[in-house]
Amino acid sequence: MNPVNYLYLAALLFTIGAAGVLIRRNAIVVFMCIELMLNACNLAFVVFARMHGNLDGQIIAFFTMVVAAAEVVVGLAIIVSIFRTRHTASVDDASLMKL
């Protein structure tokens, strides 16, 4: 099968993730959408590695996974701490500072 189709899939997943970040309200869901964007990047890396016939892209995908895991640790810690303070994880409610 033509690997280029997987590139379209990666672009589609990335777009779905980006749209989700912009329209969803729950911080956890927004965060999941960001993870979806990172995974779309991984898919693109692997497809390009297959197309070019070198392994750089596959190695980078591993690095991205580790970074995504580290981001989950930090992100969930911050979101949980604000949830315990405000009893909501809605990004619209976090609006003490404006303009």
Add this chain to the structure above:
Amino acid sequence: MSSVASVHSLWTVAADMPGRIPAPHIEYAQLAPTLIVLGAAVVGVLIEAFLPRRSRYYAQLLLSVVALAAAFAAVIGLAAGGFGSAKAHIAAMGAIAVDGPALFLQGTILLVSLIAVFTFAERRLDPAAHGNRVDSFAAQAAAVPGGKAEQAAVKAGFTTTEVFPIVLFAIGGMLVFPAANDLLTLFIALEVFSLPLYILCALARRQRLLSQESAVKYFLLGAFSSAFLLFGVALLYGYAGTVTYSGIAEVISDGAKQIDPALAGTMGNDVLLLIGSALVVMGLLFKVGAVPFHMWTPDVYQGAPTPVTGFMAAATKVAAFGALLRLLYVVLPGLRWDWRPVMWGVAILTMLGGAIVAITQTDIKRMLAYSSIAHAGFILAGVIATSENGISSVLFYLGAYSFVTLGAFAVVTLVRDAGGEATQLSKWAGLGRRSPLVAAVFAIFLLAFAGIPLTSGFTGKFAVFKAAAESGAGWLVVVGVLSSAIAAFFYIRVIVLMFFNEPKAEGPTVAVPSPLTTTAIAFGVVVTLVLGLAPQYFLHLAGQASVFIR
């Protein structure tokens, strides 16, 4: 068919006969600044685990200061050894560049961080809680603000000494960021310095709600932008088949065919190049805080603990502009006719947007945040110059600006009322009558921001605009001077407010800091005046450091 089979054999045959993987060659001495800082961060985590609570603060402070000073000495040693000019080369198997701009920016970041750590460690500003001296960080970050757990933590005299290793990790990432010589290292360094900053933002002792809100906003937007950067990296990898800067630059200038005819079918797709480089530049512009990617800046600067804000505003900007310079000058010079017009637009929007919106601000931290956006625009004018003068002027501007910012935010930590720092601009009225010295120092910083002659701000702005004008960006310079004039209005307004208004009866008081913050502010003043009065040596230094290795 055969080419696909040979390509596929790369990872199917390898399972039968595991080839010998050569051990990578790492130049530890040339990476010493980064390694020292990251090593100290790891030791700092161990200190948190094993030392009793009462001695952690002193151990952490000593460790951080010694590590940063040692790393700075290592940078000086490398520069003196000629790695900034003649011996500049690419270390760590092509991942890290050791050259003039990298060493200059690393030295700046380390010096700024050293001063910032002083302000982190300040313990005399907040009134003592239950007889314990406290700093500007939460007693226990995990405790709900105002809850029982927090009260108990405050009573027990807990302090978040974890900030020292956290900030060391961030500094380690910042040291790698402007020196990164492939896109993977760029991305990893970005995350290594961003993730600790997200945590630091959430740790304020006072106004935890604002602090946590700023951390959530910074985290979600920062992760969003780094996802864009990563997708850009993926597309550039698709374009060039490699992520090293020189490799991509070669494919851009020579075209894919000359490099490897077998891969001409998959490499060199210009759509990938244009979209990919746009996305990567977007990720970097977010970190820089350029319009239209600036929306996080005011909220994060306002909500974060003020020492952290000062550190972020100074060091992050240096690191991010370093990476942006290297990307545009080493990877994408062949594409400059495409990115220059775009960066023109971004620079104009950033200068005008930052300066105009800053006028309406009523909070001193938000005002400084918008002012930092405007300054990002001025620096972008130097980036656009695409000349050696452009590089050296940006390096000089970054050095001058970071110390002014750090000093200004350190002064903000001093002005306090019952609720902590009095950041409302109206409360600063008449400050010059009450404490002339602090107000005068702040006035010097504001004048430097405004770019008044005899301060470092003027020298920096002059250098940047001169480089931009020489490269034919005359209109950009006109807009820059115009927005400097707008910006000067709100800086001078604060000076007028401090010196020519009657102090209010319920106004804030100025806390007497320990020698730590005093050192930080004094250093800021000295650098501001020296770079304004006798900039020649430092301009020369930046000029010598202005050649990238590729």
